[in-house]
Amino acid sequence: MDFLLYLYDKKEVVLLSTLRHVEVSAIAVLLSVIIAVPLGIIITRYRKMAHIVVNSANIGQTVPSLAILGMVIPILGIGLKPAVFALVLRGVLPIVNNTYSGIANVDRSVIEAGKGMGMKNREILALVELPLSFPVIMAGVRTATVLSISVATLAALIGAGGLGDLIFQGIVMADRNLLLSGSIPTAILAIGADILLGGVEKRLRKGAT
C-alpha cells in the first residue's frame, strides 16, 4: 500500500524513465537489425567467412555486459551514444546468428525450384530465402530486444537515463520504494516485450508453413 502511494506520488518520474528506457532499447534494437540482418545474409554467400563470424559471435556472447559497457567508456566516453553502442554490440550477435542459420537451413530443393523458375539471386533472396527464414530472424530480434532492455538498465551508469537510474539510486540510498519503482516496471517491460515478440514469432511461423 505504502509503495502504491509512493508510485502515485512519483508517477511522472517513473513514466519518463520508462519512456526513456523504451527509447534507448528501441533505437538499439533498430540499429542492431539494420546491421545484423545484412551481415547475416552476406555470410550465407561466403561460407568460409560464416564460420569465422558465427564463432566470434558465439565468443562475443559470453562477454559480460558490464565488461562491454566498461570497455566502451575509454573509447567513446559517457552519454547516450556510447550506451547505445554497447547495446548494439550485444544485440547484433543473436540476430546475425539467427539470420545466418535461418537462411542456411532453408530447404535446398525450394531454392533449386526458384532457380528453375528463372529467378535471379536477388529474387531468390527476397521471395524465397528471407520469407522462409523470417520466423528464425524474428526469434533473434526477440532475444536482442530482451537483452537490450536488460543492458539498458546498466547503461544508466554511463548517463543514458532510463529505469536503471531509479534502481541504482534505490540501492545507494537503501530506499525500498525507489528500488521497486525502478525494478518492477523494468521487469514488466522485459517480460512484456518477450511475450509480445513471442506472439509475433508464432504468427510468422504459422505463415511460413
Next chain:
Amino acid sequence: MNQLGLIVKLTLEHIWITLIAVTISTIIGVTIGILITRFKRAATPVIGTAGILYTIPSLALFGMLIPFTGIGIKPTLIALVLYSQLALVRNTFVGITHIDPSIREAGKGMGMSNWQFLKIVELPLALPVIMAGIRTAAVMNIGTATIAAYIGAGGLGWLIFRGIASVYTEQIIAGAIPVTLLAIGVDYLFILLEKFLTPAGLRH
C-alpha cells in the same frame, strides 16, 4: 604489485561466487528437470515459469529481492540460482525425454527399477545435454555476478563500477579484461568437458 594482488583476490571471489551458485543451481535444476519427466503435465508450466524469471533484467531482480533479503551475497545467490533454472531444467528435461524409445524398452525389459533406470540409462545418456545447460548457467552467472558487485557481493565487477564512478579507465579495464577472459575460459573448459563426457556411442 598491490593492484595485481587486488585483481587476483577479486578474481578468486568471482570464481567462488560462481562456483557456489552453479553447484546449488545444478542440484535444484537437475532435480526439477527429472521430476517433470515423471509428471509431464507439469513440464510446460515449470519451464514457462523458469523462462519468465530468465527474462527479468538482473538489476531489476536484485532490486526486487533487496527489500526482502538486504544486500550482499544472499540476494546474489538467489538471483543467480533463479536465472540458471531455465538452462538446467530445460536441458535435463530435453536430454531425458529425447532418449531413443527402444533403449527405454530394453531397460524395462531387463527388469530395471525406476531408480536403476534413471541412474544407469537416463542420466548417463542425458549427461552431454545437461552439461551444456551447466555451461550456459556458468557463463551467465559470471556475467550476472559482475553486476552483483554493486550490491556488495564482491568480485571483479567492483573494479568496473569503481572505475566508472571515478572515471578511471585503467581500473575499468583491470576489471573488464579478467572477467571477459574468465567467461570465455570457462565456456571453453566446458566445451572440452562436454566432449569428454559424451558416451563413446553418441560421439560423431
